[in-house]
Amino acid sequence: MVIIMEKGTSESLIERIIEKLDKDGFDIHRSTGVDHTILGVIGNTSRLDVRDLQLMQGVADAYRITAPYKLVSREFKSHDTTFKIKDVEFGGSETVVMAGPCSIESKEQITRIAEKVAKSGAKVLRGGAFKPRTSPYSFQGLGEEGLQYMREAADKFNLVMITEVMDKEQIALVEEYTDIIQVGARNMQNFTFIRALGKSKKPIFLKRGIAATIEEWLMSAEYILSGGNQNVIFCERGIRTFETYTRNTMDISAIPIVQKLSHLPVFADPSHGTGIRNKVIPMARAAVAAGAHGLMVEVHDQPDKAVSDGAQSLYPDQFEELMNQIRVIANVIGRKVAESK
Numbered sequence: 615m616v617i618i619m620e621k622g623t624s625e626s627l628i629e630r631i632i633e634k635l636d637k638d639g640f641d642i643h644r645s646t647g648v649d650h651t652i653l654g655v656i657g658n659t660s661r662l663d664v665r666d667l668q669l670m671q672g673v674a675d676a677y678r679i680t681a682p683y684k685l686v687s688r689e690f691k692s693h694d695t696t697f698k699i700k701d702v703e704f705g706g707s708e709t710v711v712m713a714g715p716c717s718i719e720s721k722e723q724i725t726r727i728a729e730k731v732a733k734s735g736a737k738v739l740r741g742g743a744f745k746p747r748t749s750p751y752s753f754q755g756l757g758e759e760g761l762q763y764m765r766e767a768a769d770k771f772n773l774v775m776i777t778e779v780m781d782k783e784q785i786a787l788v789e790e791y792t793d794i795i796q797v798g799a800r801n802m803q804n805f806t807f808i809r810a811l812g813k814s815k816k817p818i819f820l821k822r823g824i825a826a827t828i829e830e831w832l833m834s835a836e837y838i839l840s841g842g843n844q845n846v847i848f849c850e851r852g853i854r855t856f857e858t859y860t861r862n863t864m865d866i867s868a869i870p871i872v873q874k875l876s877h878l879p880v881f882a883d884p885s886h887g888t889g890i891r892n893k894v895i896p897m898a899r900a901a902v903a904a905g906a907h908g909l910m911v912e913v914h915d916q917p918d919k920a921v922s923d924g925a926q927s928l929y930p931d932q933f934e935e936l937m938n939q940i941r942v943i944a945n946v947i948g949r950k951v952a953e954s955k
């Protein structure tokens with residue numbers, strides 16, 4: 615349920631409504647806009663009579679949100695959510711590019727790659743210190759040591775940092791280092807974990823589950839927003855279908871669909887989306903043309919030696935080419951991509 619207060623309603627009237635709903639056992643999410651204060655009522659709202667609410671003093675309108683996800687929906691908030699980390703805006707008119715290796719392998723490796731991607735216009739450094747591997751015998755990540763190397767590299771080249779957290783126990787540690795927390799595809803429906811991320815102060819990059827429908831993905835974001843963390847970025851990274859040529863089937867249509875259903879930023883990951891190096895640039899172009907707010911791309915300067923995902927990692931020169939191409943495409947739809955340095 616959404617309650618829109620009349621323009622200029624007094625604080626005491628707003629407080630009175632909040633108190634009443636709180637006493638009745640509802641959670642209230644308040645957003646104070648320039649003109650209107652909007653109250654999102656969360657809980658079993660079938661007990662509420664919309665007409666009673668509409669008639670309350672100071673209320674301009676009240677209506678039910680029909681979607682099963684509430685805070686995430688456009689019905690709850692019609693304008694795009696934007697937020698800034700350092701000087702980088704997410705969800706705005708700049709198509710933000712996150713780039714870096716799949717795994718942090720050494721201080722030298724992450725520093726070299728950070729320098730290259732920053733030069734080409736990436737604003738965010740990606741890299742995994744805790745890796746979700748299909749095999750327990752594969753490289754599992756450098757852990758905290760990796761986080762330290764990555765933080766230093768990000769700071770050295772003025773990049774925002776994103777890295778994956780795999781479980782609840784790692785949240786506090788990773789939060790000390792990173793700017794954005796990545797939730798991997800395999801964890802999208804780990805509900806106790808994503809509920810805990812609702813209490814984090816860091817933005818959450820929520821990858822789409824390997825077999826998740828769009829609605830399930832939006833519901834996972836609802837867990838995070840309803841816990842109090844309003845800064846979630848969706849990332850389409852390909853889903854499993856009957857097609858085996860590519861590692862996953864990248865669902866480009868999910869980008870405009872989620873942008874229509876939700877006010878939150880939507881990114882795309884053509885690296886995991888295809889699993890094939892020479893398919894990454896075309897799918898990056900497609901995602902930008904579809905209106906993605908940003909991309910996540912795996913880049914490695916020695917992909918043959920990479921401990922994970924070398925086959926889908928772009929060489930730095932190819933990444934430079936990707937950036938040059940998406941600049942032109944973004945321009946056509948009134949968006950922009952940072953220049954190379």
Ligand code: PEP
Nearest residue numbers: 716798799800821851886
């Ligand atoms: C990754 O970003 O390296 C990763 C493991 O992604 P996903 O969770 O989408 O597979």
Ligand code: MN
Nearest residue numbers: 716912922923
């Ligand atoms: Mn990877």
